[in-house]
Amino acid sequence: MSEQRNLVLAVGLSLAILLGFNYFYERPKVVELTHQIEAEKTQASPKKPEQVASIEKVTRHEAVNTAGRIAILTSKLSGSINLKGARLDDLTLVGYHETTEQNSAEITLLNPSNTTDAYFVDFGWEGEGKLPAADTVWKAKDSAQLSASQPVTIYWENGTGLRFERTFSIDENYLFSISNRVINNNKSEFKLRSYGQVTRVGTPKTSGYYILHEGAIGIIEGRLKEFDYPKLTKEKNIEQATTGGWLGFTDKYWLVALIPDQKEAVQTRFKGDQSHEVYTSAFVNPEQIVKPGQTIEVKQNVFAGAKILRLLDSYESVLGIDRFDLAVDFGWFYFVTKPLFYVLEFLHQLLGNLGGAILVLTVFVKLLFYPLANKSFKSMARMKSMQPKMEALKQRYPNDKARMNQELMDLYRKEKINPMSGCLPMLIQAPIFFCLYKVFFVTIEMRHAPFFMWIHDLSSPDPTSIFNLFGLLPFASPSFLMIGAWPLIMGATMVLQQRMNPQPADPAQAKLMMIMPIMFTYLFASFPAGLVIYWAWSNILTIAQQYFITKQAQNAPVVVKSKKR
Secondary structure, three states, X not given: OHHHHHHHHHHHHHHHHHHHHHHHHHHHHHHHHHHHHHHHHHHHOOOOHHHHHOOOOOOHHHHHOOOOEEEEEOOOEEEEEEOEOOEEEEEEEEEEEOOOOOOOOEEEEEEOOOOOOOEEEEEEEEEOOOOOOOOOEOEEOOOOEEEOOEOEEEEEEOOOOEEEEEEEEEOOOOEEEEEEEEEEOOOOOEEEEEEEEEEEEOOOOOOOXXXXXXXXXXXXXXXXXXXXXXXXXXXXXXXXXEEOOEEEEEOOOEEEEEEOOOOOEEEEEEEEEOOOOEEEEEEEOOOEEEOOOOEEEEEEEEEEEEOOHHHHXXXXXXXXXXXXXXXXXXXXXXXXHHHHHHHHHHHHHHHOOHHHHHHHHHHHHHHHOHHHHHHHHHHHHHHHHOHHHHHHHHHHOOOOHHHHHHHHHXXXXXXXXXXXXXXXXXXXXXXXXXXXXXXXXXXXXXXXXXXXXXXXXXXXXXXXXXXXXXXXXXXOOOHHHOOOHHHHHHHHHHHHHHHHOOOOOOHHHXXXXXXXXXXXXXXXXXXXXXXXXXXXXXXXXXXXXXXXXXXXXXXXXXOOOOOOO
C-alpha cells in the first residue's frame, strides 16, 4: 500500500515539476519568441492601411527633395527611388503634359507615402529573422542614378548575418526589372517569402464613364479581373492564387502593374480600406529556404507608365506576359476595336495627321459597306418615287389607320420595297461607330492629337460654342451649352440626309425624326471631336452616294414589257 502511495506521489511530483517548469520557464520564452516572430512579420509585411494613412503629410516638393534618394532619368521617365524603404515612389512621365500647352506640367504618376494622393510600389520579404521594413534605410552599392544603360544596386544588412540586396534596372520605356537577393552568412537557415505591392492612398478622380474601367486590374489565372474603387472597398480583401499574369491599378491612360515570374505560382491580393481610402494590389511568392552560406534571388517586373498599345503588345510577346494589352479597355468588341485602332494608327503614320487618318478611314468603311448601302439607297429611291401613292392612301383612309397601314404594307410588297431600308446605313455604321468611340476615348495615342484650325485634341470635345459665337464674344459658355462647330456641322448633315429620304407615313414618327438631329447635335457636343468629325464626314459621303443613286433612279428609262399574243 505504501509503495503504491509512494508511486502516486512520485508521479504527482514529477508532473508538478514538469508543468511548473513549462509554465514558469518555457512558456515565457515561447510567448516572447512568438511575439518576436509576429513583430518581424508585421515589420516585413506591406504596411497596413491605417499606418499609411496616418503618416504626417508634406508637399510633394518637400518629399522628393530630401537626401537618401537615387535619381531615375531616361528619355521617358524622371524621378527617384527612396532609400528609406527601398521603394519606387517618385515618377514623372516625360513628354506627357496635363494640357495641350507644351509648358503645362508633366504627368506625375507616383508620389511618396507622406504626400497627398500617395501612390508607390513596395518590395520586401516576409518570414523569419530580422527583415527590412518600411523605415529601413538602404545604402547604394554603386551608381547614384538609374538609367536605361545603368542599373542600380542597393543593400541592407540586418546585423545578424543576413544581407539583402535589390537591383533596379529599366528599359528605354516604362518597364522596371527588380532583382531581390538574400545572402545568408548566419549559421541558421531562414524561411522567407518575397512580395511586391502597389499602394494607392486617396480615391482618385475617375472619368466617370461606364464604358471605361479605372481601378484595380489584373490577369489572374488567365481571366481578366477588374474592381473599381467602390467595389474594392466593399469586397475589402480579394485573394487568389495564380501562375502567370499581372496586377495593379489602371487609370484612363496610365498603368502601374506588378508582373511576377510568369512560371511561378504566386498568391495575389486586392484590398480596399474605405475609412482610410487606402487601396493595394499585391502578390506573394512561394516560401524559400535560405541555408547558411546560400544566396536566394527572386526577380519580377514593374510597369509604370503610359498604356501605349504597341508597347504593351511587345512586352506580351517578348516577356510572355499574359494578355497585357487588356490594360487598354477595348471592351466587348475587342476583336474589332483593336484592329481598327491599328488601321487608324497606320494611316496616322502615313499621313502625319490623325484627323486626316479619320477621313481616309471613313472612306474605307464606306467602300467596305458599299454594296449593302447601295442596295439600301436604291430601295429608298424607289420608296420616294412611291410617295404620291402613299399620300393617296392617306387621303383615302384618313380615319382608318389600321386599313391605311394594311394598304401601305400591300403597296410595299407589291413594289418590293423595304420600309426599314432608311435605317440600314445607320445600323451598318453603329458597330464601327462604337468601336471608334472606344478608340478615341481610351487610347493614349489619341490624347492631345491635333486636327486643323481650332481642334487641338481629337480625344476631347470641340472647344467652341455657338452661344458665344465660337469665341467672338468675350465670355465663356457654361459646360452644358458647349455646342461647337463640328457638332453643328454633323447636325446639319443629318438634317440634309433626312430631307433626301422618304418621309414617314406616321405624323408622330415624322416629328420624332425632325427632332433627332437636334438631340444628336446636343449629345455629340460632349463626345470626342474625332468621333464627331468621323460621323459628319460619313454623313457627307452618304449624302453624295445617295444623291448619285437617286439621280440614276430618276433618269433610268422605264421598260415596258409587251404582252405576248
